[in-house]
Amino acid sequence: xxxxxxxxxxHTIMTDNQKPVLRFAPSPTGMLHIGGARxxxxxxxxxxxTGGKFLLRIEDTDRERSTPEAVxxxxxxxxxxxxxxxxxxxxxxxxxxxxxxxxxxLLAEGKAYRCFATPAELDEMRAAQRAAGKPIxxxxxxxxxxxxxxxxxxxxxxxxxxxQTGETIIHDVVQGDVRYANEQLDDMILLRSDGTPTxxxxxxxxxxxMGVTHIIRGDDHLNNAARQMQLIxxxxxxxxxxxxxxxxxxxxxxxLSKRHGAQAVGEYRDMGYLxxxxxxxxxxxxxxxxxxxxxxxxQAVEWFNLExxxxxxxxxxxxxxxxxxxxxxxxxxxxxxxDEVAHLLGRExxxxxxxxxxxxxxIAAMPTLKERAKTLLELAAAAEFLFTDGPRSLDDAAAxxxxxxxxxxxxxxxxxxxxxxxTGHALEEKARAFADAKGLKLGQVAQPLRAALTxxxxxxxxxxxxxxxxxxxxxxxxxxxxx
RNA sequence: GCUCCCAUCGUCUAGCGGUUAGGACGCGGCCCUCUCAAGGCUGAAACACCGGUUCAAGUCCGGUUGGGAGCGCCA
Numbered sequence: 001x002x003x004x005x006x007x008x009x010x011h012t013i014m015t016d017n018q019k020p021v022l023r024f025a026p027s028p029t030g031m032l033h034i035g036g037a038r039x040x041x042x043x044x045x046x047x048x049x050t051g052g053k054f055l056l057r058i059e060d061t062d063r064e065r066s067t068p069e070a071v072x073x074x075x076x077x078x079x080x081x082x083x084x085x086x087x088x089x090x091x092x093x094x095x096x097x098x099x100x101x102x103x104x105x106l107l108a109e110g111k112a113y114r115c116f117a118t119p120a121e122l123d124e125m126r127a128a129q130r131a132a133g134k135p136i137x138x139x140x141x142x143x144x145x146x147x148x149x150x151x152x153x154x155x156x157x158x159x160x161x162x163x164q165t166g167e168t169i170i171h172d173v174v175q176g177d178v179r180y181a182n183e184q185l186d187d188m189i190l191l192r193s194d195g196t197p198t199x200x201x202x203x204x205x206x207x208x209x210m211g212v213t214h215i216i217r218g219d220d221h222l223n224n225a226a227r228q229m230q231l232i233x234x235x236x237x238x239x240x241x242x243x244x245x246x247x248x249x250x251x252x253x254x255x256l257s258k259r260h261g262a263q264a265v266g267e268y269r270d271m272g273y274l275x276x277x278x279x280x281x282x283x284x285x286x287x288x289x290x291x292x293x294x295x296x297x298x299q300a301v302e303w304f305n306l307e308x309x310x311x312x313x314x315x316x317x318x319x320x321x322x323x324x325x326x327x328x329x330x331x332x333x334x335x336x337x338x339d340e341v342a343h344l345l346g347r348e349x350x351x352x353x354x355x356x357x358x359x360x361x362x363i364a365a366m367p368t369l370k371e372r373a374k375t376l377l378e379l380a381a382a383a384e385f386l387f388t389d390g391p392r393s394l395d396d397a398a399a400x401x402x403x404x405x406x407x408x409x410x411x412x413x414x415x416x417x418x419x420x421x422x423t424g425h426a427l428e429e430k431a432r433a434f435a436d437a438k439g440l441k442l443g444q445v446a447q448p449l450r451a452a453l454t455x456x457x458x459x460x461x462x463x464x465x466x467x468x469x470x471x472x473x474x475x476x477x478x479x480x481x482x483x
Numbered sequence: 484g485c486u487c488c489c490a491u492c493g494u495c496u497a498g499c500g501g502u503u504a505g506g507a508c509g510c511g512g513c514c515c516u517c518u519c520a521a522g523g524c525u526g527a528a529a530c531a532c533c534g535g536u537u538c539a540a541g542u543c544c545g546g547u548u549g550g551g552a553g554c555g556c557c558a
Binding site: 026027029059060061062064065066115119122129131132133134135136137155157172175178180181184185186189191192193194196198199200202203218219220221222226244246247249251253254255281284286288289290291292293294310312314315316317319321323324330372373374382428431432435441442443444445446447449450451456457458459461462463 | 493505550
């Protein structure tokens with residue numbers, strides 16, 4: 001039997017055994033925020049855990065503030081975090097026609113109505129309510145008036161005729177049951193006077209059309225959920241499952257802002273944090289699995305659930321982030337880390353490239369280097385002495401270590417290693433023997449070696465570094481500081 | 484002002500009526516040690532407050548205080 005000609009366009013109908021459909025729906029008004037990144041992560045994790053879908057929708061209906069740069073930044077951020085989405089990106093602005101269609105359908109059915117109140121009039125209304133200490137909300141002045149009472153040709157918006165009694169309950173998977181008395185929810189605008197849809201209408205329609213089953217988002221949307229639920233119910237659509245995750249706060253407990261720095265995920269990348277670190281850290285900020293702290297992504301996919309999302313807001317702790325990053329750096333392959341360092345050098349001004357020999361040294365030293373770096377930036381800095389040939393300039397501490405006595409000893413020691421087998425092990429043996437003979441501690445020999453070889457007072461184990469640098473280069477550097 | 488949410492060490496958290504309140508980061512000490520890390524051991528450190536319910540409350544209920552969010556023809 002053919003469907004009636006006036007039937008609504010086909011859309012996804014939920015069935016009981018349908019897999020969950022999640023979505024991340026950022027508005028492109030800036031960079032991908034760290035809080036947004038966590039929201040995306042939770043949605044992604046749940047979709048991957050359940051074998052459902054993770055969709056991406058760009059909420060660009062605010063043409064004033066939405067920019068193509070912001071869209072690009074968000075996509076770049078998600079890609080860096082390796083949170084892949086299913087299917088094509090939905091751009092909300094492109095669906096305005098469909099949104100308008102729903103608003104008009106509601107209007108035709110008497111479930112919505114035209115409101116001719118002007119913005120100035122509403123401002124006045126709110127000011128009066130504020131002054132009287134009353135709740136601030138639309139008073140329904142056009143709810144029961146006939147449009148014919150409006151001045152001819154006056155612009156109007158379409159408002160939902162929301163229930164005024166009873167209550168709207170959100171069965172939130174994170175927050176539990178949240179109840180709102182309908183009398184305190186006003187008639188929200190669905191369609192603006194210029195015919196464009198509002199956010200409230202657009203989300204509900206898009207989520208429905210995209211077949212979204214679960215909405216995991218920041219709890220700044222909790223109040224919106226009640227209104228959205230009213231719309232869903234008026235439309236008779238399947239109800240989505242909400243989960244409102246507490247916001248992330250800065251180290252001082254206040255809402256994250258520019259003041260705290262590091263809001264955008266790109267900043268974390270630039271500071272040398274690994275995507276895997278960010279996923280693990282963000283996951284633990286608000287979600288737990290017993291006492292587990294180090295949770296690689298595959299494990300997270302296996303374990304993730306909605307029930308274990310915490311209800312209280314969390315603060316950012318860079319020390320813990322560092323600790324986690326150090327862990328994942330240590331776990332990374334040496335050549336992959338070398339690539340990261342090369343990438344970092346390429347971004348310097350002026351850009352530097354890693355020579356073949358420097359890369360060889362870098363990889364050879366990497367097992368010891370990566371033990372001591374908290375970020376990729378630190379790793380690159382600590383590897384600096386491997387990139388150039390010839391004598392090193394000394395930093396203050398290194399200069400202090402190379403006292404006249406130390407330089408003389410260095411010269412003497414050099415003669416004992418002139419033609420030995422150039423291995424870390426053999427060099428260390430010689431150094432120990434030399435120290436013994438001179439009545440010195442090993443450190444009194446090793447530290448001057450380190451200072452002369454690297455120009456600094458900290459480095460990976462020095463005998464291993466001598467081996468990495470090789471006989472010729474090492475001798476060259478050491479000789480330069482001999483007295 | 485109104486509505487809603489939250490509340491365990493400094494921070495992230497475990498706890499789901501009976502625990503010496505556990506772990507992690509950070510901090511102190513010790514061990515290891517050529518420096519710095521890493522690692523091992525160890526120490527200090529928390530149930531915001533007040534009432535209930537109960538034989539028993541960090542766990543349940545109410546209030547107070549303190550944080551947070553929202554109250555647009557923004558999203």
